[in-house]
Amino acid sequence: HYTLFPGEPRWPRNRRDLTYAFDPRNPLTEEVKSVFSRAFRRWSDVTALNFTLIESFTTSDITIGFYSGDHGDGEPFDGVLGTLAHAFSPPSGKFHLDADENWVVSGELDSFLSVTAAVDLESVAVHEIGHLLGLGHSSVEDSIMYPTITTGRRKVDLTNDDVEGIQYLY
Ligand code: TQI
Ligand code: ZN
Ligand code: ZN
Numbered sequence: 001h002y003t004l005f006p007g008e009p010r011w012p013r014n015r016r017d018l019t020y021a022f023d024p025r026n027p028l029t030e031e032v033k034s035v036f037s038r039a040f041r042r043w044s045d046v047t048a049l050n051f052t053l054i055e056s057f058t059t060s061d062i063t064i065g066f067y068s069g070d071h072g073d074g075e076p077f078d079g080v081l082g083t084l085a086h087a088f089s090p091p092s093g094k095f096h097l098d099a100d101e102n103w104v105v106s107g108e109l110d111s112f113l114s115v116t117a118a119v120d121l122e123s124v125a126v127h128e129i130g131h132l133l134g135l136g137h138s139s140v141e142d143s144i145m146y147p148t149i150t151t152g153r154r155k156v157d158l159t160n161d162d163v164e165g166i167q168y169l170y
Contacts, residue, residue: 002145002165003136005089010134010169011061012091017050021057023065026099032121035105036064039125042144042156043133046163047170061091062132066099081117081151087128095128097121104152118152126156135165 011018020040022028033053040051054060070076077083077098085097097103104118130145138145140161149155158166 001140002138002143002161002168004134004165004169005136008134008169009090011049015061015091016048016170017052018062018093019052019054019060020062020064020093020095021054021060023063024057026066031105035122036125039122039129039156042126042158043129043166046158047166049133049170060093062093062095064095064097066097068099071096081119084119085124085128087131089131090134093132095132097124097128115152120149120152120154120156123149123153123155126158130162130166133166134169135162138162138165 020036022033037053044050051062057063068077069079073094073096075086077096077100079098079100080102083098084101085095087095101119102115102117103121104115105121126144127149135145137147138161140146140159143159143161144155144157145162145165
């Protein structure tokens with residue numbers, strides 16, 4: 001079953017149109033940006049939420065960046081594997097990814113197996129967006145919010161459990 005953070009934090013009712021922006025210090029390809037767009041769409045498809053990419057990293061609701069090691073929030077990244085990414089509960093909007101992972105863009109499934117310790121970017125993004133929106137971890141093994149994922153595996157489809165959790169919040 002899904003869980004929520006203590007106090008059930010969520011984006012307020014008058015904030016259904018959320019903006020996101022990428023840290024300008026790590027320029028990303030359109031292909032990588034489109035992975036995040038698809039990941040947000042998984043959640044907007046089942047809620048009244050809308051997500052829009054904007055340029056301004058300083059004013060967006062959700063801020064996304066790739067960082068190595070200590071990056072100033074007291075939760076340093078740890079190189080290949082271990083912690084892959086973290087996102088904070090609403091209304092923080094901070095979504096950080098470990099720059100040292102061997103990120104793989106979905107659709108490159110062939111190159112997948114040949115990449116050592118490959119981590120599917122879209123799978124991690126869908127999971128972290130769940131946290132950004134207020135979902136904790138789930139006990140349902142196939143759910144997006146289950147706390148483990150197999151290296152090199154792609155898991156991007158919301159389960160009923162994920163949908164029930166997000167629809168309880170929004
Ligand atoms: N990062 C953890 C996570 O996102 C950070 C974390 C640990 C956390 N406990 C938490 C975040 C409690 C919110 C609430 O779960 S991770 C997975 C998964 C990670 C793990 O790098 O370990 C995914 C990131 F679920 F597959 F294990 C993304 Cl998909
Ligand atoms: Zn961080
Ligand atoms: Zn998690």
